[in-house]
Amino acid sequence: MGRYLHAFGAFWYDFLVGDRPELFVGSIAILAAIWAAIQVGLEPGLAGLVLAGSVLCLAGWSIARALRQRNHLP
């Protein structure tokens, strides 16, 4: 049973986190921050702009990180 649970967990980890954990953590952080900002009064129209911009920035950061990791490979 433990083996199956471990395999199930490993599958979902690989599926959602994989080799780019910053995308998993970053996406959740962005959504949480936008939710909090809307709760304290961020205008909903502006929130959309911030959300789309943040997703683009996250992609850019992940690409830059991948390139840095690639350059450190032997």
Add this chain to the structure above:
Amino acid sequence: MAAMNVLVAALPAFLASVVEFVEALTIVLAVGVTRQWRSTLIGVGVAVVALAAIVGVFGSAIVLLVPISVLRLVVGGFLVIYGLQWLVKAILRAAGAKAKHDEDAIYAAEIEAMRQEPPIAASGMDWISFTVAFKGVLLEGMEVAFIVVTFGASAGQLGPAILGAALAGILVVAVGIAVHRPLARVPENGLKFMVGLMLTTFGTFWAGEGLGVGWPWSDATLLVLLAVFLVGSLAAVRLVQARLDGAASARLAAVP
């Protein structure tokens, strides 16, 4: 508008399914050719039934039980994470910073791995063929199931999403039977780029709706988001290529 909703669910499911089914076909062909077709095809059949059950159970449960605002926030979040993974990898591959998926090489490696396995029993099931084919189709198919359930449920179009995936499956199997070798010429990275863009676009839109974001042009905002992400992604490909070229030139200049 109804046709648009159908397309929204069916197209990403179709494109993502083509990519995943091509990868599954490589595994199935390698196992079938080197070991035993009967056990391989039984493994494929059982995996397809399992996937259909997963889509049916989870798709129906999600549509019936989860409120649409919660569904769109959770599904949107998952799609942003998953879509960005596909998109970032596709950008890196398009720019030459990451090796492209090579179905011929994977096929050769799979054939070699199968040849290392114990010989096939003279009669009855070959459980190695069954297990490898079942696992390959189930794992590749899980990604399809995820996209079908999330897109279908959020767009309220589970049927078209299933149809899109089924059509992709029929197409890949038909071409696979016709050519009887891995479909190495399918532009997998281009498809992954498009699917990554779509997942990220819809994920951002639905997650935003779930959070209470006010999109300025309602559903038409999807097209604006798609254009913004497309332009951003193409610019990223160019930037990465320029950086790689710059690094290569610097290395050449450093050679005495």
